[in-house]
Amino acid sequence: MWKIIRVAVLLMILIVVAANAWRDKNQDWSKPVIVLLHPINSDHQASTQKYIDELSVDDFSDANKFLMEQSKQYRDQPVSVYIQLGRELLKAPPKVPENGNFLDNMLWSLKFKWYAWRQHERADGSPTVTLYLNYYDMNTTTVLKHSTALEIGKVGSVNLFAASEQDDQNNIILTHELLHAFGAKDKYDYLTGQPRYPLGYANPNQKPLYPQTQAELMAGHIAISAMENVMPNYLGQVIVNQTTASEIGWTKR
Numbered sequence: 362m363w364k365i366i367r368v369a370v371l372l373m374i375l376i377v378v379a380a381n382a383w384r385d386k387n388q389d390w391s392k393p394v395i396v397l398l399h400p401i402n403s404d405h406q407a408s409t410q411k412y413i414d415e416l417s418v419d420d421f422s423d424a425n426k427f428l429m430e431q432s433k434q435y436r437d438q439p440v441s442v443y444i445q446l447g448r449e450l451l452k453a454p455p456k457v458p459e460n461g462n463f464l465d466n467m468l469w470s471l472k473f474k475w476y477a478w479r480q481h482e483r484a485d486g487s488p489t490v491t492l493y494l495n496y497y498d499m500n501t502t503t504v505l506k507h508s509t510a511l512e513i514g515k516v517g518s519v520n521l522f523a524a525s526e527q528d529d530q531n532n533i534i535l536t537h538e539l540l541h542a543f544g545a546k547d548k549y550d551y552l553t554g555q556p557r558y559p560l561g562y563a564n565p566n567q568k569p570l571y572p573q574t575q576a577e578l579m580a581g582h583i584a585i586s587a588m589e590n591v592m593p594n595y596l597g598q599v600i601v602n603q604t605t606a607s608e609i610g611w612t613k614r
Contacts, residue, residue: 370475388489388543388610390432393441396425396539397488399450399480403495403520404502412523413496418446420528423596424536431601435611445488450480454493454518457509470511477516490515490542492535496523508534510541517542529595536596537578543609548580555590556580563600577602 388394398421400413425442432440455472458465477491485491490510497505499522510517517538521531541547548561556573559565561580563573572585576599582590583598593599606612 390436390440390610391438393443394490395486395488396442396444397447397485397491398444398494398535399447399491400494400496401450401453403453404497406498406501406523408498408500409496409523412525413449416446418444421446421532421535423529424532424539427532427536427596427599428539431606432611434601435603435606440611447485447491450493452476452480453495457507457518473511473516473518474514477514490517490539492517492519492538492542494535495520497521499524499527508538510538512542512544515542530592532596533578533581533593533599536599537581540578540601540605540609545579545605545608548577548605549582553588554582555588556582556584558584560602560604563602574598575600577605579605 400416402409402413421444425444428442429439454476455469458469461469477493480493481491492510493516495518497520502522505520505522508517508519510519519535519538521527521534549556556562556577557580561577562570562584563575563577567573571587573583576583576593578599578601582592584590601611603612
């Protein structure tokens with residue numbers, strides 16, 4: 362009986378998602394984009410909690426400035442992105458399955474949308490995108506799991522380090538996932554992490570080609586050789602190229 366109820370609930374969510382799919386895939390950039398961020402103490406460390414307690418919306422200001430400036434290259438009017446810092450959540454979103462098959466990933470997607478629906482409160486308003494920021498202490502977590510965001514539903518689970526010295530790179534990761542929610546595709550090799558040529562290069566026509574000095578946002582790293590890369594230090598070392606701009610609707614497809 363409970364299994365039938367659970368399946369029925371998941372089907373209801375799927376119907377709602379399908380009804381919103383067209384809207385989610387056709388973002389009107391002439392309207393303000395509201396991004397709601399919910400921090401989460403994902404490792405339950407006191408140091409992580411202290412970092413979250415001291416967070417302010419100003420810590421994310423580079424992200425909306427970056428998007429406004431990059432959009433000017435492709436639009437007559439730059440986009441307006443407003444980031445809001447929401448309440449801290451105690452329950453973390455479901456973790457992305459590692460090496461999951463199609464069914465695993467689809468079930469996770471439904472669980473994630475169900476989680477987002479349950480966490481939403483009237484006071485949250487109607488944000489365009491909701492990102493759940495999973496913070497971890499750098500002293501206890503040395504490698505972050507892969508972050509992700511869904512275009513249908515416009516929600517994302519973003520893994521970040523709870524350290525002020527990581528704020529600039531946190532903003533890169535956050536902005537990368539934010540554009541996934543608008544349809545941007547990854548531009549790096551999933552096995553090696555190396556930016557894919559030419560789509561993952563900020564300057565694919567540069568001569569000599571290496572080292573690159575900037576990263577394409579959806580590649581996430583700067584190619585310093587055909588086999589090596591480094592993460593940019595801040596959004597000033599990152600661009601949105603024409604392919605990504607087209608994927609998210611900044612240019613005519």
